[in-house]
Amino acid sequence: MKELMIHVEKAVRPLRITQGQRGAIREELLTHLQGIYDEELERHGDSSAAVQAAIERFGPAEEISRNLRGSLPWYSSALACVPWCARMRTWPESTGRIAWRAWMTGILFWVIVGIPWSCVLVATDRMSGGRAIGLWFLLASYSVVFFVPFVGMFGCIHGVYGQLRSTRRAVLFAVVGCLVQLGIYFLIKLYVKPTLPLGVFVIPFLAPLIVFATARSSGLMKLVRTDTQRGERAGEWEQLSLSGD
């Protein structure tokens, strides 16, 4: 029922909240409005009269929106300001965008943890400033190399972000991920740290197996399915035009 969705969206769209909260409020308000509509349809026997009566009973969207703004916790709007929290949906996007977000989270982690840690190392003369910065960039870049193949592999196993499931593509992501990582470890052993233990070379082979096992676990499969459906529903809501009823 598009008119009812528009009425709800007028109340919810102006709110500065995370995508997850937005979806929950939309769902709750729409369920209520549909309940009123069903009652009114039984009374009037006419759909458009029932819609009007339901909207009248529910109250003006602007007023509900204003009241909702005052009733939500302060951290909702704070979280909505963080770009990758504003859209909390994890999977129904491209591999590149998910990897970008993962990388940004890695950068944030290194800003919070890595920089103070590097400062401590430099201050206690355990590492030079240039080396600390180099290490910082190396780890931040490595997180992309590590994430992209495995996020891509996960997506191909589930067929998320609008792709069809593709075993061939999942294997391709795994193989390319393995080779790139092996290459990096090889270069590190050759030029940076010759004492790098050989056990490190097992990580690129273990990681795809762990991703495969995780991706096939039933709890996670359900989570991805729910998340994908939620993303599709959010897309429907965002496409609604609120300029005219």
Add this chain to the structure above:
Amino acid sequence: MLQIAGDKLRGHLETLVLSSLEQGVAHGLEIVKRVDAAGSGALKLKEGSLYPALYRLEQAGFVKAQWEGEGSGRRGARRRLYRLTRKGKRQLNLGRQEWVDFVTVMNGVLGAPA
């Protein structure tokens, strides 16, 4: 019949909701119906205004909300069910006492019979 709506209900909505939840777990539409039935149809509540009040109550810990489970056997969209917490029961008693005090004072001011 006298109709009580808008501003006259403001400030009492939270207590009305807590009172309706004293009867048991309910979703938004059911809460409105309970309030309406208890007020013999005299309370004219804009139903959408219920949700900001519910979210405030939830934040304060006076009610707990939970999405209706898949095993509820109900078809159609999910509903969010609210239940009164122990803290909410205490708040309801406080709200009732405040209301009695308010009415007593107003009766005294207006010279209305108690």
